Amino acid sequence: MTVADVLLLALGALAVGSGALVVTSSHLVRSGLYLVVSLGAIAGLYLVLGAELVAWVQILVYVGAVVVLLLFAVMLTRAPIGPSADLDRPALPAALIGGGAGLGLAALFADAFRWVRYAAPEPGTAERVGEQIFGAWVLPFEVISILLLSALVGAIVLSRPDIGARVDTPAGEPEVPA
């Protein structure tokens, strides 16, 4: 086993372990913090695999923004310190579905790729990722941009009651719910 193998295994165990803690912990905010660890470990996996840019994007977007938004939302609504006994948790079916899907996918991947040897791809440097995205994959990239833009516009429309209000209410005044 090489150093990379050991690192991959350790980081993978860390990611899966903290991922399990996210769904089993009864401390709401701690779940979010475990998610930070889990996503950070996945960024570590990317680093070991040589995809430096993707690793930092993972940290910037997921750890720095997505999880923080999640924690922020939890703390704005209800964030008791200590365990919350009233969390509903269909433990057994969820464990069966989640574990089954994970194990099944792992088995499928192992079976599909263990017999074939691939040459290791070049490291995913910023330059190479940029060339690929703006060269071969420019159309999907732009399509995704449009998707994100429409999601953004949709979020604004949904969060502003004065847009799309009925005509009989004066413009600029939020509709008063009956």
Place this chain on the structure above:
Amino acid sequence: MPLWLDLLIRVAAVMAAFLVLPLVIGQAEHKVMAHMQGRVGPMYAGAFHGWAQLVADGVKFVQKEDVTPRDADRTVFRLAPMVALFPYLVVILTIPLGPGLVAQSLDIGLFLVLAVLGIGVIAVLMSAWASANKYSLLGGVRGAAQLLGYELPLVLAAASVAMAAGTLSLPGIVEAWQPWWLIWQAPAALVFFIAGLAEIRRPPFDMPIADSELVFGYMTEYTGLRFAFFLLAEYVGIVVIAALTTVLFLGGWHGPMEDQLGWLWTLLKIGALSFVIIWLRVTYPRMREDQLQRLCWLILVPVSLAQLVLTVAVKSLL
């Protein structure tokens, strides 16, 4: 030079910078603030103009009782100050002082810096929630909203200079830098500096720790060494923001005799910017929460987007 010696020197240099520079900045803040307010500041510790005041403060912090509130989430509460320090330590690793004088030269150093600076907000949320204190929680929510908002102009301004230089490596950006960029990239530099101030929660952006309404925000419950860690994080933050602005927008080591004295120019520029940061603290009153968000979303974000357009236009004309 053998590998281990090389590594040892690099780590020792980064640790020295990490421990010495904040002390210098902290002492400068004491004295500069005092003189601006017509006082003399610390005069006794260490005999000469109170140079050892911060060392004495450090000794005092170590002696204090380490109090964890009864209802606090102990582990998270204790971990938060370390998480607050960690990103800055990583950032200092990548900042080039002179030509070839950098602890760890990275191909995408700028990206790494922006990514780890985003981790700081988790420390704020951790300390805020784990303290079991209403003031802390309010301060933490304010802090998170502020850090999330200001990260956007920070990243956009940095992206502008990266596009101008055509590289994401910090030494590469300094090498590509030319004096006329001072004008070309001026809006981005201003946006970066202001957003950086907000990222390290320095006045006038210290709404999360507003002492007149929130006691001390998310740091209210911290005492002794853990509080000192938060203070250290604040001063390292000043160094980091000044250093990043220097490297990205002020040409880093460029100056007369840059091959020999490059490190001195970088340090001088960092010092000058740190002075401005201290100056702003003494000059401006704290911004209200709504003014703070308004500045971010209605001024800084549009300006940085316009700067991106300008950068692309000039770049494609050249």
